[in-house]
Amino acid sequence: MSSESPRPTFTELGVAVEITDALEALGINRTFAIQEYTLPIALDGHDFIGQARTGMGKTYGFGVPLLDRVFDSADVAETDGTPRALVIVPTRELAVQVGDDLQRAATNLPLKIFTFYGGTPYEEQIDALKVGVDVVVGTPGRLLDLHKRGALSLDKVAILVLDEADEMLDLGFLPDIEKILRALTHQHQTMLFSATMPGAILTLARSFLNKPVHIRAETSDASATHKTTRQVVFQAHKMDKEAITAKILQSKDRGKTIIFARTKRTAAQVAEDLASRGFSVGSVHGDMGQPAREKSLNAFRTGKIDILVATDVAARGIDVDDVTHVINYQTPDDPMTYVHRIGRTGRAGHNGTAVTLVGYDETLKWTVIDNELELGQPNPPQWFSTSPELLETLDIPEGVTERVGPPTKVLGGTAPRPPRRTRK
Template structure:
């Protein structure tokens, strides 16, 4: 199939041709016709599958007939809600690219920056608004924007929005838009909470799924290292000194883990930048720019902070901590080997992560190559760690009463030296 077969306006096709896009991706083939038919859609798609164009192109197509309205009389007719500033900016860039031969106006608003310039742009009138939930509701509360004319609402990276605690904000935003609007929900993963949200907000939605096994980054050479958890830091340094070169993205599960690895690598004279949820938007953008411009060659991130960030020329991904959601693994390694290039992924698996790697290999339908020739191997007889809180609870109770947690010293009222 070609884009010319999707009933898109010639101005859109011209913009696509200039970008070198002629053939739609599977998510675009399946989604664009449904959006043009004004149907609600719930779509499961990873980053890198062309998901943004799957909703941007049909939205532009549907708004073209109103593109010549006077600027000040323009109303927000399409609203795209995104969890992070980085994602919102990326979506805005795509809309600018695809709509450059139209008179449609789009803008992006997000927190962490001055509200006045965003307010001025909204006063001038826009057709398409891309926004993060907090800033959007803030502007609405100040009566600086009106959502009563929204015809299409897009909830992008819905699973991440829920993970970041935006579920109530999302529901409120949906209520501020007209009841008869079209709603499109895109999510990298489809846990139960996303399905429940979709059932609440969408009206008889069409379901679109792109096989994630087929998109498990076929140009990525995947390797797996079984290593004791306390030795992961040493293994990471060993590989950086001897094996892994170029621009590297390292994933850790927690903000504390990101900061700890940053300090260790800096002590070993590596140039490092970090992004996680506790950092301000400007600090995250500064770190990302340092990495993109070659001032540092290692970027350490949590999944929440890094979702949707597009980095060109990424040589390797290190899964320092394995994700407990299997789909996230595909999402991570897909950051390298883009646009037909080759890339490498290195995953560290400790005893507490053996079940994670089992689920990941089942999802991608292949066994990841195990590297045994390294200085810190995990004992083959090590079994997966099972955290049983019930046993701990019963151990702390005697005859139905809670065992005292006070030590002998506390009971004697002895003063401690610290």
């Protein structure tokens, strides 16, 4: 019998019953590590820096105390239609996800939550602010624009959250964030979350946080990747990657799968190829409009499609717990991109498989990733779509073909492509 005691419940940590009832209805009772450590500090109104990998419960780590304090805290002014809490996230997709999660936790609370991001008309967002919003979730650029227009009032914001701060730094949002922070001249609580702590993030934290507590939800020598994720790496010829991918997608027990490509062009090509082979596939990349991206992501979340082909920037913020496989169709450019990609599986305690196809021209990139993350796989084996090792390692049934049915249409792509003709 394990001597380790179960993690405390949200109720035991003093969260309002209206919120714990809503979480219980979602099947959420006990806390994750990051939530257990941050809730007591956050509920008391202290500033802190939370460091935890993606998929480890960060959203409710800040969302639960945020809602609790806006709803019923003596040092947060009564709601009057102007924002009491501001959550800044790097991407539109993550903004939608965080907004939805907060909405679910606030089902029993008299709070208005609204999500703001670019690529959509201003009118609806400005109208929402006129009617009244208590909790604002949004991307830096759009929030700053709304503030400059005089639509978004920051005067009474009592709680500020910066989520995925390192990704906002990577995407070049730091100047916008600093402008927003400079507008918050009054006393307020700040919670900053980041998977990694680059120098620029630490500088930001020291400049704008008040005596922050630094919380890591893992040991200092913890692996950068989830222990629940099995990593399979091998060299693959560029001309054989499509056939290999088609076979991996027929692994036993494969569920929702994200395939990563470095470029928009490759993402579109891979999605079209898989659709031509009969797979149910959607695409998310930078050339797509926001409505099309949201349509693809919603179809993936709800299970209408079970394969999503994405570029790195477009995929940031895809927060789906039941992704069983991630396939790196192209080797990432750097170690942290690798960590972020494979962090989309093996989340919240689930098991996952991450497969990386290292092209013969990508071996140097893989060497850097392997050395930096100490993965112990400096010389990946060479496998082909016909290699028995591929079938055995990834539990692919004998005799599978590269086609599973008639051509389908890529969700977020173009019309179905007819099957390739092979010369007899």
